[in-house]
Amino acid sequence: MSTAAANTGLAHLTTDRRFSRRKLVERIAVGGAVCCTAVTVSLLWIILGYVIYRGGRAINWELLTALPTPPGDPGGGIANALVGSLIVVALGAVMAVPISLGAAIFVNEFPSPRLGRAVRFLAEVLTGVPSIVVGLFAYALIVQPTGTFSGFSGAVAYAFIMVPIIMISTHEALRRVPPSLREASLALGVPVWRTILWVVLPIASRALLTGILLAVARALGEAAPMLFTAFGNPFWNLNPAKPMATVPHIIYTYATGPYADWHDKAWGASFVLLIVVLITSLLTRAVLRSKADE
Amino acid sequence: MKHEVQAATSSGSINGTLGWLLPRQAGSVRLGDRLFQLLVRMCSVFIILLALLLVGDLFRGSWEAIQHFGLRFLIGTTWDPVAHEFGSLPPAVGTLIKSLIALMIAVPVSIGSAVFIAFYIPKSLRSFVSYPIELLAGIPSIIFGLWGLFIMVPVIRVIQIWLKAHFGWIPIFNGPAVYGVGVLAGGIMLAIMITPIITAISRDILLTVPRTQIEALLALGATKWEAIWKVALPYARTGLIGAVILGLGRSIGETMAVTMVGGNNFALPETLFDPIHSMASLIASEFAEATYSLYVSALIYMGLVLFGITLIVSLLAQVLIWRLSKEGFAILD
Secondary structure, X not given: OHHHHHOOHHHHHHHHHHHHHHHHHHHHHHHHHHHHHHHHHXXXXXXXXXXXXXXXXXXXXXXXXXXXXXXXXXXXXXXXXXXXXXXXXXXXXXHHHHHHHHHXXXXXXXXXXXXXXXXXXXXXHHOOOOHHHHHHHHHHHHHHHHOOOOHHHHHHHHHHHXXXXXXXXXXXXXXXXXXXXXXXXXXXXXXXXXXXXXHHHHHOHHHHHHHHHHHHHHHHOOOHXXXXXXXXXXXXXXXXXXXXXXXXXXXXXXXXXXXXXXXXXXXXXXXXXXXXXXXXXXXXXXXXXXXXXX | OHHHHHHHHHHHHHHOOOOOHHHHOHHHOOHHHHHHHHHHHXXXXXHHHHHHHHHHHXXXXXXXXXXXXXXXXXHOOOEXXXXXXXXXXXXXXXXXXXXXXXXXXXXXXXXXXXXHHHHHOOHHHHHHHXXXXXXXXXOOHHHHHHHHHHHHHHHHHHHHHXXXXXXXOXXXXXXXXXXXXXXXXXXXXXXXXXXXXXXXXXXHHHXXXXXXXXXXXXXXXXXXXXXXXXXXXXXXXXXXXXXXXXXXXXXXXXXXXXXXXXXXXXXXXXXXXXXXXXXXXXXXXXXXXXXXXXXXHHHHHHHHHHHHHHHHHHHHHHHHHHHHHHHHHHHHO
């Protein structure tokens, strides 16, 4: 616009047409960008809305608390899958959290040009390993030697998915802890290891927790590795040495099955899963926001 | 080498890490500190071991098939469990075609969205648009699959019937239009799933473009779009390519949603409507039925090939994005 004002007299007349064409291009570009954004954002609302609509209708007390009925019989629920998912994911988190925290502490607090950078780079690469390949890995590692599908092998697969996510988020959180706080602690004569555990980790604790939470939510939704590890189980089972039902796997089984009743249950289970993901995401956002305010 | 030294020193000064204190106390390093460092070092080494274990395990699991078929597996076009004959070409082609369709749809939409979010939208409104896109990226693929199977596939079937009726003379539209599931559905499903990922990363990359560069062009009388087209996009090119490749990696490894809408047929596709397996969907849908060890081994072999492809793709993406973020930081400093 300033160009138009700057061009006075005859020059204004000759450049006028070209300028209006450039303005048209600008409008088209902005319009295109707005359309792209609208499509992307509306996709979320369409998917979210439909899952909430169908899932909200399918969900009831029986779905959450009852065991599955034999195939084809109406009624029943997914209680075993809900509990199974919790057990498998919790077991996976117990394995993944200490290792990834330790690795992140090493990479950030004890800089070693080669090992530290290699581990961080490897973690980035490991986040890109397809979940189905992780499932095959857990199958060859646990299921083949033990000769049985088990909740434990599923937990190993989930742990493998969680480790790089937690490690990267923890590393980023530790990086943001101001060095002056470490130095203050060290100046008081506190050993390095206690400085890390009592000063650095508590300061980063909220960011740490959100990282763990995100990893857990991600694992909770992964169905692919469960196909040949936890395998699914139509009965009540709390023993991780035996096959276990999990929520994402049961969604797959029910969605691809032939019964309308099963489809409803798949929507109901998806609703539960979606709520967990939404809550995690909102929590993370709230924590990161309050951090930015400080 | 120069990079490494630079990075090591700069990360040391920025993070204010503790390592530099250790050598100074070298004479009297406390036992606790040494043990602690040993412990966390072991955690790091464990992650490396885990990666090696993954590769070793996949090789061990697929060894029988590797010995039996060798590299012939990669170009074999039959998948006949009864005849003990396995080849991975058709699902590899299926993966490739679906991913390419996904990229063709997702790349323009994602870059367009990213440009809008990074440059046009008022800063106060940015998170209102950014956040839903990040949320979309976090939805489990099984939910995408469920939605795709019951909502998207019927719509696509209608579109397919219409396309076939009006444009059936074009070979790629002259296929079975009755299923709904197939190459097209799989491609569109993947496009929906990778769009938020590419958008989010592209937006972050576009935000690293120095404001001054754009403002300089604006001051010369360029329109905003001209500044973006001539300065911002070329500046961010490497990173944007990285973001797209990352999206490609995701779409190649994506399993559940593609298994549910891809049609899962073992034959090379001739039209856009043919149902076709991808590598991941073949593993997912046949593993439970694999009754003898060579069959299982062939499926793990397929997983190994899939892993190799995604590894190359994600390494490429990491290198491109890393390089840009380094350059970006250098400019910010």
